[in-house]
Amino acid sequence: MAVGLGPLPTLHPVPGFELGIASAGIKRPGRKDVVVMRCAEGSSVAGVFTLNAFCAAPVILAKKRVLGPVRYLLTNTGNANAGTGEPGLAAAARTCASLAAMAKVEENSVLPFSTGVIGEPLPVEKIESALQAALDDLSVDNWAAAATGIMTTDTLPKGASRQFVQDGVTVTVTGISKGAGMIKPNMATMLGYIATDAKVAQGVLQDLLRDAANKSFNRITIDGDTSTNDCCMLIATGQAALPEVTQASGALFAALKQAVFEVCMEVAQAIVRDGEGATKFVTVQVNGGATHQECLDVGYAVAHSPLIKTALFASDPNWGRILAAVGRAGVAQLDVSKIDVFLGDVCIASQGCRAATYTEAQGAKVMAEEEIGIRIELGRGNCSETIWTTDLSHEYVKINAEYRT
Incomplete structure (x- = not known):
């Protein structure tokens, strides 16, 4: 796959x-x-x-x-x-x-x-x-x-x-x-x-x-x-x-x-x-961090979220899961009103809430692709980091459930 x-x-x-x-x-x-x-x-x-x-x-x-x-x-x-x-x-x-x-x-x-x-x-x-x-x-x-x-x-x-x-x-x-x-x-x-x-x-x-x-x-x-x-x-x-x-x-x-x-x-x-069971190649880019570490913290919170990874597998633009992951990444004094989130080139959230121009059809089109970009603008500084990850599929569970057999 x-x-x-x-x-x-x-x-x-x-x-x-x-x-x-x-x-x-x-x-x-x-x-x-x-x-x-x-x-x-x-x-x-x-x-x-x-x-x-x-x-x-x-x-x-x-x-x-x-x-x-x-x-x-x-x-x-x-x-x-x-x-x-x-x-x-x-x-x-x-x-x-x-x-x-x-x-x-x-x-x-x-x-x-x-x-x-x-x-x-x-x-x-x-x-x-x-x-x-x-x-x-x-x-x-x-x-x-x-x-x-x-x-x-x-x-x-x-x-x-x-x-x-x-x-x-x-x-x-x-x-x-x-x-x-x-x-x-x-x-x-x-x-x-x-x-x-x-x-x-x-x-x-x-x-x-x-x-x-x-x-x-x-x-x-x-x-x-x-x-x-x-x-x-x-x-x-x-x-x-x-x-x-x-x-x-x-x-x-x-x-x-x-x-x-x-x-x-x-x-x-x-x-x-070639991730186990992967059907999507996902780039998580975090910009505008006050430090590189907080960019990584946000990026990994998104990349590791089972809810986001399963939504990616289903091609479901459930953007609320992305916001939730950013919010629990542990960034001190995070002002959510400054945060913008993009799926590909589509702005799905602006200033901490659903973008006025966003439609579900736009998000679904991006999520249907094999290669997907998630970009998060924190609005806190000049640091950036990029992480690469996958979706989470039925096949991943099967491979690891049967690994020793």
């Missing part, structure tokens, strides 16, 4: 970054559910991780090891290895150790990532049995296969790629992500991997990823649930024949920042478009 999400675009290979896919049969025999990624020696690696206190064992290990040197990323689907305590940490460490031994690298240079059902022991032996096949499959051309390999309830793989020329040298940024439910990231997304062949100092790379995630992955929500396993990684292999980016300034940094932001935005919005 993915809204406006088609086949993967061309995903340009990134020199110095290889991907290999294999089948461990964690949930289903024959499914390719293990992905190994190899970074060229000397690569810089940055990561952003879930803020969920019940973060998964692989998140704990990856956070400790991300400063490197990092040589391999190991991902499994079908099992989150979350809520598994010390045995889960030991299991994640064992899979990393097994891969390290096969690849002849240090164990601490392998970062683990998992996604799937929470609370079940990680099937270590199954994963170990697939590692050699994944290593044998390593190729710079395997981005599309890896995008499929990291999927869980996703209906389509998600990826994006950009290239730019700097001083006669082509620089590539390519990324993939997975996620369709349990999405309100609080850092990034369920899983995301972005690589570039630029050479970037680790501190600059970390700041770049954090900024990009805050404007993309941290602005999407499907159901308001922050996962235990959210991770997003940015790898700079340094294979492009250009000077190292050591500070957040200059023409090379500006071009790289734009490419990274665009890739992050595209794959983040793809998660929303």
Whole structure:
């Protein structure tokens, strides 16, 4: 049911970054559910991780090891290895150790990532049995296969790629992500991997990823649930024949920042478009806030409202539900008489009440579209924020009711 999400675009290979896919049969025999990624020696690696206190064992290990040197990323689907305590940490460490031994690298240079059902022991032996096949499959051309390999309830793989020329040298940024439910990231997304062949100092790379995630992955929500396993990684292999980016300034940094932001935005919005059971892609724009936080508070109040989300599914322009959500967002001393609300270009509420020019037919026409914009003008200041979300359908309930069966 993915809204406006088609086949993967061309995903340009990134020199110095290889991907290999294999089948461990964690949930289903024959499914390719293990992905190994190899970074060229000397690569810089940055990561952003879930803020969920019940973060998964692989998140704990990856956070400790991300400063490197990092040589391999190991991902499994079908099992989150979350809520598994010390045995889960030991299991994640064992899979990393097994891969390290096969690849002849240090164990601490392998970062683990998992996604799937929470609370079940990680099937270590199954994963170990697939590692050699994944290593044998390593190729710079395997981005599309890896995008499929990291999927869980996703209906389509998600990826994006950009290239730019700097001083006669082509620089590539390519990324993939997975996620369709349990999405309100609080850092990034369920899983995301972005690589570039630029050479970037680790501190600059970390700041770049954090900024990009805050404007993309941290602005999407499907159901308001922050996962235990959210991770997003940015790898700079340094294979492009250009000077190292050591500070957040200059023409090379500006071009790289734009490419990274665009890739992050595209794959983040793809998660929303493929939201579990989604039939609508919804942009919630909040303008005129006194602070960015109050814009986000209003935006998320609207985006998370089950009443608004079900009205979106029904194409019902029940604008009173939007006003109610804005009013309970917790904005201090909110003057409702200054608030205007729009569905698309149609003003549905002006100065806190129904717009004199509004008709139900106008609202119904907008709500019938697959892509819908909700714009809220608070009239309090100059801050703005945008959030992307979905409707709430029968299919979402069905998918999550039957997730473990």
